Amino acid sequence: MTDILRPSRLLALALAGIAALSAPALRAEPLRMTIDQPDLQPLPFAAPTFLSQGGDVAQAITDVVIADLQGTGLFAQIAPAAYISRVSDFDAPVAYADWKAINAQALITGRVIQQGDQISVAFRLFDVFADAPLGDGMQFKGATGDWRRIAHKVADQIYARITGEKPYFDSRVVFVSESGPKDARKKQLAIMDYDGANVGFLTDASSIVLAPRFSSKGDRILYTSFETGFPRIREMTLATGKSRALADLEGNMTFAPRFSPDGDTVAFSLEQNGNTDIFSMSLASGQVRQLTNAPSIETSPSFSPDGSQIAFESDRSGGQQIYVMPASGGEGTRISAGDGRYSTPVWSPRGDYIAFTKQNGGRFYIGVMRTDGSEERLLTSSYLDEGPTWAPNGRVIMFTRESPGATGSAQLFSVDISGRALHPVPTQGAASDPAWGPLLP
Amino acid sequence: MQKISTIVLFVAALATAACNNPNRNGMGGAGGAGGMGGAGAIGSASDPNSPAYFAQTLGDMVHFVVDQSTLTPEAQAILTKQAAWLVQHPNYTAIVQGHADEQGTREYNLALGARRAESVKQFLIANGVSGTRLKTISYGKEQPIALCSDESCFQQNRRAKTALQLGGGV
Numbered sequence: 001m002t003d004i005l006r007p008s009r010l011l012a013l014a015l016a017g018i019a020a021l022s023a024p025a026l027r028a029e030p031l032r033m034t035i036d037q038p039d040l041q042p043l044p045f046a047a048p049t050f051l052s053q054g055g056d057v058a059q060a061i062t063d064v065v066i067a068d069l070q071g072t073g074l075f076a077q078i079a080p081a082a083y084i085s086r087v088s089d090f091d092a093p094v095a096y097a098d099w100k101a102i103n104a105q106a107l108i109t110g111r112v113i114q115q116g117d118q119i120s121v122a123f124r125l126f127d128v129f130a131d132a133p134l135g136d137g138m139q140f141k142g143a144t145g146d147w148r149r150i151a152h153k154v155a156d157q158i159y160a161r162i163t164g165e166k167p168y169f170d171s172r173v174v175f176v177s178e179s180g181p182k183d184a185r186k187k188q189l190a191i192m193d194y195d196g197a198n199v200g201f202l203t204d205a206s207s208i209v210l211a212p213r214f215s216s217k218g219d220r221i222l223y224t225s226f227e228t229g230f231p232r233i234r235e236m237t238l239a240t241g242k243s244r245a246l247a248d249l250e251g252n253m254t255f256a257p258r259f260s261p262d263g264d265t266v267a268f269s270l271e272q273n274g275n276t277d278i279f280s281m282s283l284a285s286g287q288v289r290q291l292t293n294a295p296s297i298e299t300s301p302s303f304s305p306d307g308s309q310i311a312f313e314s315d316r317s318g319g320q321q322i323y324v325m326p327a328s329g330g331e332g333t334r335i336s337a338g339d340g341r342y343s344t345p346v347w348s349p350r351g352d353y354i355a356f357t358k359q360n361g362g363r364f365y366i367g368v369m370r371t372d373g374s375e376e377r378l379l380t381s382s383y384l385d386e387g388p389t390w391a392p393n394g395r396v397i398m399f400t401r402e403s404p405g406a407t408g409s410a411q412l413f414s415v416d417i418s419g420r421a422l423h424p425v426p427t428q429g430a431a432s433d434p435a436w437g438p439l440l441p
Numbered sequence: 442m443q444k445i446s447t448i449v450l451f452v453a454a455l456a457t458a459a460c461n462n463p464n465r466n467g468m469g470g471a472g473g474a475g476g477m478g479g480a481g482a483i484g485s486a487s488d489p490n491s492p493a494y495f496a497q498t499l500g501d502m503v504h505f506v507v508d509q510s511t512l513t514p515e516a517q518a519i520l521t522k523q524a525a526w527l528v529q530h531p532n533y534t535a536i537v538q539g540h541a542d543e544q545g546t547r548e549y550n551l552a553l554g555a556r557r558a559e560s561v562k563q564f565l566i567a568n569g570v571s572g573t574r575l576k577t578i579s580y581g582k583e584q585p586i587a588l589c590s591d592e593s594c595f596q597q598n599r600r601a602k603t604a605l606q607l608g609g610g611v
Contacts, residue, residue, distance in 0.1 A: 182588045208583055210547060224551075230578055231551060252577055253555055256548040269552065274510075274559025274577070276552035297552040313549065319508075320549055343546045357546050383590070386546045402543070404590030433547070 007172070008146060009441045010153055015122055015137030031106060031127040031134055031162055040420075042076035043162065045069065046104035048087045049080075050121070055114025055144065061121060061151040062110065067195065068155035068169045071414075072396075073421030075162075078104055090122065099128045106134070108158060119144045123154045125161060135161050148197055149440065156439075166393035169194060172437045173389075173398065174212040174221050177201065178410055178430035187432075189223060191238075194391070194398075194436065196412075196426040202241060211256065211387070214437040215263045216349075221435070222246075222257035222266060233257045233268055235283070247286045249279075256299045260307050260327070267291070267301035267310055267327075278312055280327070291329030302346045302354075303327065304371070311335075311345035311354050311371075322356055324371065335373030344387055347371070350394030353417065357386040357399075366399045368417055379419040387432070392439045398425060400432040482605075492533070492605045495526050503561060505599040507544075510556040512564055520561060523603050524568030534574040534606045537561045541582045542595035554579030554601075561601045 031043075047066050052058035069075040085098035090111040099107050110123040124137040138157060140150045149170055156167030177190040177199075186205035189212055192198055203209055203225075210231075212223040218238070225234050228245070231253040236243035246254070251272040258267050260280075267280045278291045278298045292298040296316035303310055310327050313320050320341040323332035336342035340360025347354055351371070358365040358378065364385040367378040384402040391397070395417055401424075402410040410432035412425040425434075484491025486498050495501060501523070503516035512520065527533065539558030541550035558577035566572045587594035 183585055185583070208580075210551075210581075210583070253551065253579060255551050269548065271552060271555045271579070274556045274562075276555065297549060297556070299548045299552050300546075315549075320546075343549055359544075359546075362544075384543065406588035408590060 007149070007440045008142065010146065010150060011141040012153070013139045013141070015124070015139055031130065032164060040074065040418075042074055043105050044076050044078050044103055045106040045108060046078050046080075046083060046099055046102065047108040047110075048083060050110030050112050050123070051087065051090050053111065053113045055112065055119060057114065057119065057144065057147045058110075058112040061112055061147055061154070064148055064151035064195075065108065065110070065123075065155045065158070068152060069158060071195070071421065071423065072159065073416065074159075075106075078102055090124075094126055096126070096128055096131045099126075104128050106158070106162065110154065114144060117144045118142070119147060119150065121147075121150045121154060123157070125158050148193060152193070152195075165395050167439060168391040168393040168396060170440045171392055172218070172440070173412075173425075173434050174202070174214060174223075174437065175412060175427070175434040176209060176212065176432045177427070178432060179205065182406060182408060189221075189236075190431075192427070194425075199428065202236060202238075203243075211433045211435075213258050213435045215259045216261050216438060217263055218437040218440070220259070220263070222259060222268075224255040224257070231255050233266070235266075246281060246283075247288070249288060256301065258302055260303050261305055262307060267303065269299040269301070278310070278329075280329075289329065291325065291327075292332070300344045304347050305349055305351045311347055313343045313345060320359075322354065322373070335369070335371070336376075337373055338376055346388050346390060348390050348394040349392055352394065355388035355390060355397050357388065366397060366415065368397075377417075377419070379415050379417070380413070380422060385413075387434070389434050389436045391436050396421075398434040398436055400434065402432070490530065492607075495523070495603075495605060499523060499526055501604070502600050502602045504596060505557055505601070507542075507595075507599065508553070510553065510560045512560060516561075517564065520564045520603075521568060524565045524570050527565065527570045527574065528568075531574075532608055534576070534608075535565075536604045536606060537565075537575060537577045538602045538604055539577065539579045540584060540598055540600050540602075542598040543582045543585060543590065544595060545582060547581060551579050551581035554581050557599075557601045561603065565603075 050058045050062045066077050082102045085095045087109050107126040107128050113120045120141045122139040125134045127134040140153050152170035156169045160167045171194045174191045176187050180186045187209050188205040189202040189209050191200050208226040210224040212221045221236050224231050233246045233254045234243045251270045253271040256269040269276050270279050276297045278301045281288045296314050298314045301310045301312040311324050320343040322336040322342045322345045323334050325332035342356050344357045345354045353368040355368050365378045366380040366385045366388050369376040383404045388397045388399045398414045400410050401413045409430040412431045412434050414425050415422040482493040482496040484493040486493045499522045500519045503519050537558040539554035541553045562575045562577050585598045587597035
């Protein structure tokens with residue numbers, strides 16, 4: 001069975017190559033797409049249902065691989081009804097001409113062997129118009145209950161080989177699951193696969209919980225809880241599901257926590273006598289350091305991936321704007337410059353962009369900018385979009401979108417950094433405040 | 442260190458008070474720091490010594506301009522009456538609950554609600570209420586009371602409520 005709290009390590013093996021039916025054609029460049037290209041056409045691919053030896057998950061695994069790839073907006077599956085060739089032997093040579101005839105740029109073949117509670121999933125990826133495999137075939141072994149994760153691993157390999165980007169499908173998201181009417185909302189922490197599958201609850205709904213954040217290793221989360229009656233930061237260890245309040249400080253409220261990249265330090269907001277500033281705390285020693293000192297609201301700190309800087313928001317100029325300061329604290333340099341308000345900065349794990357929420361003219365936007373504030377790009381717009389979180393490869397963003405009115409509710413959405421593939425992430429009920437964890441082992 | 446233990450004691454006392462009070466209001470069903478007051482407040486609104494009088498006749502709620510924590514003349518008039526009542530009823534303490542409308546990001550609104558609650562607390566102190574009897578909490582945008590998504594509701598949600606607690610110095 002899948003243990004939602006402790007993801008297991010899946011075994012990955014390279015497969016021996018297979019003989020090509022014909023000599024590889026000469027081709028200047030291998031199959032490759034650059035996802036930064038905004039006008040990109042999705043790449044057509046064929047993925048016949050993986051062959052099955054024992055068990056009944058081959059179709060489901062194939063479906064997850066296809067859904068992962070199509071969900072990026074970068075790939076388009078060719079309808080199986082159009083396939084000329086049948087794949088009946090995983091190790092047989094590929095009839096490239098049959099796949100070229102239906103304009104499949106890439107062909108994915110696979111085989112699932114199930115023995116009791118163990119499965120082994122092998123796949124191969126072919127660059128059809130080069131008459132050649134794209135990389136070695138691979139085989140993943142694991143518990144049958146982990147079949148979805150294995151499917152994500154297969155899709156991750158394919159995505160990474162074709163785009164040159166790092167993979168991200170085999171990852172999880174913590175979020176706030178919401179229920180009840182707008183004036184009596186219940187909130188509880190939950191965790192799921194990046195695609196909304198395998199949901200597990202981490203807290204009950206007895207007290208308000210807000211804005212969970214993953215450690216970079218994915219072993220712990222920070223969140224804000226009203227468990228004591230007052231907003232306080234808690235840290236949960238996922239392997240045990242146990243949580244603890246972080247050291248009590250003189251003040252009313254602690255919130256907006258975020259781990260440093262090494263997981264040893266927490267940056268957070270502390271409110272004292274109505275004023276909110278940013279502090280940091282060493283988790284080992286409990287030692288606290290004040291990083292900002294201003295009568296304005298300083299909140300939503302987020303570390304750069306090297307841990308040397310912190311992006312945060314402040315309304316010191318009159319409205320919320322984004323600033324960057326050394327991780328040891330300081331005045332900070334304002335980086336946001338456009339009209340409206342800028343808030344909730346989140347540094348990309350790749351270090352190249354900062355994602356943010358923008359409010360202007362009564363609407364909310366999710367956007368990205370370079371870490372010096374240049375090249376601002378708005379990706380979404382709605383009545384209320386907020387709280388971006390980065391996929392582990394820094395190329396996709398998840399956020400909260402809330403609909404207006406008395407029956408309004410929150411839902412999770414995903415979009416890539418070019419503004420492509422905007423889609424809701426399926427959750428059973430309303431959901432908010434996603435935090436994307438690292439790629440699983 | 443001394444301050445920390447005071448806070449812990451206070452929260453424990455508060456939890457007990459809330460559990461003992463079936464008419465508590467302002468909990469939003471989600472484990473907040475509650476207080477008596479509002480429609481469910483104890484006593485009669487015509488009895489000047491009752492929490493119901495404080496909540497309904499004087500008014501336990503003040504409202505704010507968008508994104509502001511400064512007190513309007515209307516708010517100051519209500520708070521002046523609240524302060525006088527609290528001075529005359531030293532057996533009550535109060536939690537000032539700050540709120541924001543939904544037109545803002547979650548963490549900023551928590552900070553904004555805290556600013557509003559503090560601004561009410563400082564006004565009450567300036568009008569004679571001992572600061573040791575007053576505590577603040579922010580709910581940000583988590584507990585709206587008016588549910589539509591236009592200004593008629595937003596202005597009701599940008600509020601601070603003075604929730605009474607019976608007994609106990611803070």
